[in-house]
Amino acid sequence: MDPIRIAVVGLGKIARDQHLPAIRGNPAFSLAATVSPDDPGPVGVPHLARLEDLLNKGPAVDAVALCTPPQVRYGLAAMALKRGVHVFLEKPPGATLSEVAALRDRAAKVDATLFAAWHSRFAAGVAPARAWLSDRKVERVSVTWREDVRVWHPGQAWIWEPGGLGVFDPGINALSIITHILPRPVFLKTATLSIPENRAAPIAADLQFCDTAGADIHMDLDWRQTGPQSWDIEVETDAGTLKLSSGGAVLTLPTGTEHADDLEYAGLYARFANLIRGGRSDVDIDPLRLVADAFLRGRRETVAAFHD
Amino acid sequence: MDPIRIAVVGLGKIARDQHLPAIRGNPAFSLAATVSPDDPGPVGVPHLARLEDLLNKGPAVDAVALCTPPQVRYGLAAMALKRGVHVFLEKPPGATLSEVAALRDRAAKVDATLFAAWHSRFAAGVAPARAWLSDRKVERVSVTWREDVRVWHPGQAWIWEPGGLGVFDPGINALSIITHILPRPVFLKTATLSIPENRAAPIAADLQFCDTAGADIHMDLDWRQTGPQSWDIEVETDAGTLKLSSGGAVLTLPTGTEHADDLEYAGLYARFANLIRGGRSDVDIDPLRLVADAFLRGRRETVAAFHD
Numbered sequence: 001m002d003p004i005r006i007a008v009v010g011l012g013k014i015a016r017d018q019h020l021p022a023i024r025g026n027p028a029f030s031l032a033a034t035v036s037p038d039d040p041g042p043v044g045v046p047h048l049a050r051l052e053d054l055l056n057k058g059p060a061v062d063a064v065a066l067c068t069p070p071q072v073r074y075g076l077a078a079m080a081l082k083r084g085v086h087v088f089l090e091k092p093p094g095a096t097l098s099e100v101a102a103l104r105d106r107a108a109k110v111d112a113t114l115f116a117a118w119h120s121r122f123a124a125g126v127a128p129a130r131a132w133l134s135d136r137k138v139e140r141v142s143v144t145w146r147e148d149v150r151v152w153h154p155g156q157a158w159i160w161e162p163g164g165l166g167v168f169d170p171g172i173n174a175l176s177i178i179t180h181i182l183p184r185p186v187f188l189k190t191a192t193l194s195i196p197e198n199r200a201a202p203i204a205a206d207l208q209f210c211d212t213a214g215a216d217i218h219m220d221l222d223w224r225q226t227g228p229q230s231w232d233i234e235v236e237t238d239a240g241t242l243k244l245s246s247g248g249a250v251l252t253l254p255t256g257t258e259h260a261d262d263l264e265y266a267g268l269y270a271r272f273a274n275l276i277r278g279g280r281s282d283v284d285i286d287p288l289r290l291v292a293d294a295f296l297r298g299r300r301e302t303v304a305a306f307h308d
Numbered sequence: 309m310d311p312i313r314i315a316v317v318g319l320g321k322i323a324r325d326q327h328l329p330a331i332r333g334n335p336a337f338s339l340a341a342t343v344s345p346d347d348p349g350p351v352g353v354p355h356l357a358r359l360e361d362l363l364n365k366g367p368a369v370d371a372v373a374l375c376t377p378p379q380v381r382y383g384l385a386a387m388a389l390k391r392g393v394h395v396f397l398e399k400p401p402g403a404t405l406s407e408v409a410a411l412r413d414r415a416a417k418v419d420a421t422l423f424a425a426w427h428s429r430f431a432a433g434v435a436p437a438r439a440w441l442s443d444r445k446v447e448r449v450s451v452t453w454r455e456d457v458r459v460w461h462p463g464q465a466w467i468w469e470p471g472g473l474g475v476f477d478p479g480i481n482a483l484s485i486i487t488h489i490l491p492r493p494v495f496l497k498t499a500t501l502s503i504p505e506n507r508a509a510p511i512a513a514d515l516q517f518c519d520t521a522g523a524d525i526h527m528d529l530d531w532r533q534t535g536p537q538s539w540d541i542e543v544e545t546d547a548g549t550l551k552l553s554s555g556g557a558v559l560t561l562p563t564g565t566e567h568a569d570d571l572e573y574a575g576l577y578a579r580f581a582n583l584i585r586g587g588r589s590d591v592d593i594d595p596l597r598l599v600a601d602a603f604l605r606g607r608r609e610t611v612a613a614f615h616d
Contacts, residue, residue: 074495078520096601097405098495098594102520105493162499163605185413187382187406191470200607212386212410286406292600293404297471299508 003030004086004276007061009051009076010068011036012156014090018119019065022265028273032061051076055083063113063276066090069158070165074099077114081106086113086276088268092172092288093117095163104283114281115272118176122267123248124260129235130181132253136237138182141209141217144232145174146225149203155308159201166201168291170231171221175287177233177248184211188290191298196306203306207294311338312394312584315369317359317384318376319344320464322398326427327373330573336581340369359384363391371421371584374398377466378473382407385422389414394421394584396576400480400596401425403471412591422589423580426484430575431556432568437543438489440561444545446490449517449525452540453482454533457511463616467509474509476599478539479529483595485541485556492519496598499606504614511614515602 006029008019020043023029033046035054040047048054054061063086066073070092077087077094081103093116094100100116107114120126147170158164165172179186186209194204203224209217231247240254251258275282314337316327328351331337341354343362348355356362362369371394374381378400385395385402389411401424402408408424415422428434455478466472473480487494494517502512511532517525539555548562559566583590 096496096605097597098493098601101597102493102495106520162607185406185410187410188404212414289405289409289600292597292604293406295603296600297404299470 004028004063004273005030005032005059005061006063006065007031007033007035007054008065008067009035010066011038011040012067015065015067018265019067022269023065025266026269026273029269032059051079055079055085061085063088063272070095071158071161071163074103077103078106081110081112081114084110084112086115088115088117088272091116091118091176092165092169092291093283093285094288097285097288097292100283100285100288104281107281107283111279113272113276113279114283115275116283116285117268117272118173118180118284118287119264119268120173120176120248121180122264122271123177124263125244125251125258126177126181126248128258129242129244129251132242133181133235133237134183136183136239138184138211138213138215138235138237140215140236141178141182142234143174143178143217143219144230145171146220146222146230148226148229149223149306150308160199160306162200164201165291166195166199167203167205167221167223168294170223171205171219172287172291173247174219174221174231174233175290177244178217179286179290182211182235184213184215186211186217186290188293188297191294193294193298193300194303195300196304197302198305198307203303205294205298209290312336312371312581313338313340313367313369314371314373315339315341315343315362316373316375317343318374319346319348320375323373323375326573327375330577331373333574334577334581337577340367359387363387363393369393371396371580378403379466379469379471382411385411386414389418389420389422392418392420394423394580396423396425396580399424399426399484400473400477400599401591401593402596405593405596405600408591408593408596412589415589415591419587421580421583421587422591423583424591424593425576425580426481426488426592426595427572427576428481428484428556429488430572430579431485432571433552433559433566434485434489434556436566437550437552437559440550441489441543441545442491444491444547446492446519446521446523446543446545448523448544449486449490450542451482451486451525451527452538453479454528454530454538456534456537457531457614458616468507468614470508472509473599474503474507475511475513475529475531476602478531479513479527480595480599481555482527482529482539482541483598485552486525487594487598490519490543492521492523494519494525494598496601496605499602501602501606501608502611503608504612505610506613506615511611513602513606517598
């Protein structure tokens with residue numbers, strides 16, 4: 001079977017740290033080109049400034065991975081799907097729910113694969129956590145996602161703009177995990193969003209969710225954490241407490257702790273190849289829907305200005 | 309066939325002006341009770357303070373119409389569905405998308421009917437507008453929804469609270485029409501929300517949408533309109549311009565103008581009866597999804613304080 005010729009569009013931190021190595025490590029893919037307005041320096045494959053140039057002039061591609069900021073992703077994805085090119089969407093899959101729904105319709109019409117990727121769902125502890133919780137009664141969930149934005153998003157102005165999500169950019173990773181591992185649907189009850197006085201997006205958020213059996217789910221998101229970073233989920237059940245830490249990499253059950261290597265992006269690209277070979281799409285908008293609900297329903301408070 | 313015994317829950321302006329007359333005018337229903345914390349004065353049927361009292365003590369009901377503010381609607385709907393009681397949700401169907409999705413799952417499990425009602429879709433001009441547009445090429449859409457909040461929502465504090473939607477409370481009526489009449493999916497591009505400095509919800513909004521063929525859709529929502537009120541939608545097509553005015557009641561096509569009587573709530577209750585008799589639900593969240601997208605993606609600006 002010929003490898004899937006893929007181009008990576010948008011060459012920021014996540015593309016360089018994760019996408020290019022994952023593609024190079026998977027023989028189902030061959031990296032055909034990179035696309036970004038700036039010169040990326042030597043990557044070893046043809047480079048183009050714009051996706052339009054790639055699609056018009058080649059090299060030929062079967063798929064693109066879109067790693068640009070979400071605000072411009074719809075136009076790029078629609079352009080690729082129009083040519084029947086498969087599309088991998090970095091998270092969040094778009095700047096709005098309605099544009100992701102429109103892309104899903106479009107992909108179905110042209111028989112191309114659309115994959116809304118949630119990398120944290122491929123963290124090592126997540127699949128076994130989901131299996132363990134599937135027949136448990138969930139009593140309470142506590143999510144703590146506290147990190148230092150200056151370390152993880154240095155100088156990324158787009159993340160503070162409308163559509164850039166602010167602290168929900170990491171927070172949506174936690175949401176992608178809990179919507180995947182909890183056995184019942186989750187919905188938002190109340191939210192408080194803390195917005196720096198000089199920015200459009202929240203730097204912190206306190207969220208109360210609930211599942212359909214009434215279990216409380218509390219989420220504490222904060223981008224002002226210096227020192228130790230926390231990406232932890234605790235689920236209290238009738239059979240004891242499950243804990244996922246390090247963003248899902250480390251799973252602790254009442255029976256002990258399991259560590260495993262980080263294979264998130266390797267898992268994502270294996271999934272993308274399977275979807276393409278099988279002629280299917282995978283577009284789950286639940287995590288982004290919960291974020292939209294927090295913006296819709298949440299109370300806002302203004303906090304101190306944030307300067308990079 | 310026995311009439312469907314129904315209780316109206318929440319006896320504010322819309323319940324008195326629309327729901328009670330529509331139920332009394334439809335022989336498929338019999339009004340069994342009213343529910344609200346305040347004494348409603350003489351309605352001619354038993355009155356209870358809380359839905360829980362009604363469901364525990366009777367009189368027996370087959371259905372409830374929830375006309376409370378959206379912030380408390382999920383709990384009431386879940387309680388009714390748990391007893392297998394059919395639920396009519398006034399618009400908006402909830403304070404968040406995720407809670408409406410959870411209700412839809414719950415209704416399916418208990419075989420009860422859940423109806424997310426969008427009354428403006430039952431305005432006289434809407435069905436013929438949809439039919440006329442179905443094979444037209446849409447070039448541009450302009451929506452102007454300008455009304456005086458002091459006239460239409462006097463002293464309604466909940467509408468300014470998080471989850472109360474502000475100017476999107478009427479604006480969602482326009483969204484319910486355009487998502488119904490336009491032949492292609494619509495998504496949000498940009499939004500500016502104008503929030504009074506003493507309130508949590510917008511008093512005005514300027515929105516740019518787009519359909520999947522690229523047609524521009526502009527929406528101007530404003531609650532500060534005194535004098536003549538505007539609820540107008542203009543759709544420019546390859547076959548001329550369609551205009552819906554008076555909130556959808558009056559349709560103007562290139563061939564002339566049609567006026568018709570307002571039968572919105574009569575239409576809603578006829579539909580609700582059909583859904584119940586057919587064992588089906590109808591829960592379209594597209595209008596609320598576009599509002600959530602505007603809160604998610606929109607830029608906010610602070611404007612002058614609003615006092616009732």
